[in-house]
Amino acid sequence: MHYEECFGCGELDSGLHLKSTVGEQAHVHSQFTVTEAHQGAPGLAHGGLLACAFDEALGATVGNLLRKPAVTGKLETDFVRPVPVGSTLFITARLDGVAGRKIYASAEGHLGAEDGPVAVRARALFVEVGFEHFTTHGDPNALDKFRRTHDRPRGDWDINP
Numbered sequence: 001m002h003y004e005e006c007f008g009c010g011e012l013d014s015g016l017h018l019k020s021t022v023g024e025q026a027h028v029h030s031q032f033t034v035t036e037a038h039q040g041a042p043g044l045a046h047g048g049l050l051a052c053a054f055d056e057a058l059g060a061t062v063g064n065l066l067r068k069p070a071v072t073g074k075l076e077t078d079f080v081r082p083v084p085v086g087s088t089l090f091i092t093a094r095l096d097g098v099a100g101r102k103i104y105a106s107a108e109g110h111l112g113a114e115d116g117p118v119a120v121r122a123r124a125l126f127v128e129v130g131f132e133h134f135t136t137h138g139d140p141n142a143l144d145k146f147r148r149t150h151d152r153p154r155g156d157w158d159i160n161p
């Protein structure tokens, strides 16, 4: 979790509650379970919410592997198989490259198991920013809010600007 009020990974009742862990070969694994609250068509996940889950999984990959603040500049998704309510997407993500402030990452989501059929693929460009991005454009108290999340026992982010 990078921020307790984040829609993707935080503790909000309405959020996606995505959990991410770093695995072997610097792959980052996240799981997203689709509930009735995530429907687009009857019984199927809404594509925009799936894109959100991938934004989070890819952002967690950048954040956990590089430990630098970055924001999504571009996010591209391929929806290749319907994702039913009640199913879990097992998302595997990786860093593809860094060029100056530009950070490239990609991921695929497997249906039902780590080796299940691929249902969604995504690629993203993140752009590294300074912490003033969040205090200037967002909440002036952003750093305090991030700190509240990262002062927890597992918190190991250096969020000092």
Ligand SMILES: CCCCC/C=C\C/C=C\C/C=C\C/C=C\CCCC(=O)SCCNC(=O)CCNC(=O)[C@H](O)C(C)(C)COP(=O)(O)OP(=O)(O)OC[C@H]1O[C@@H](n2cnc3c(N)ncnc32)[C@H](O)[C@@H]1OP(=O)(O)O
Pocket: 002, 003, 008, 055, 056, 057, 058, 059, 060, 061, 062, 063, 064, 067, 068, 069, 070, 071, 072, 073, 074, 100, 101, 102, 125, 127, 129, 146, 157, 159
């Ligand atoms: C969320 C962070 C929390 C921080 C906590 C602390 C530490 C944790 C660290 C990481 C976080 C961990 C997990 C996060 C998990 C999920 C997070 C979800 C992420 C989001 O949900 S985040 C919200 C949506 N996101 C935005 O709200 C961005 C709005 N946007 C802007 O704020 C600007 O637009 C910005 C800053 C992107 C760039 O602006 P800028 O002025 O700084 O820089 P500039 O424009 O020069 O771009 C520099 C180079 O990127 C290229 N470039 C830029 N955009 C491009 C595009 N779309 N396509 C192709 N190339 C692009 C340029 O072409 C240039 O390339 P070149 O250098 O080669 O010319």
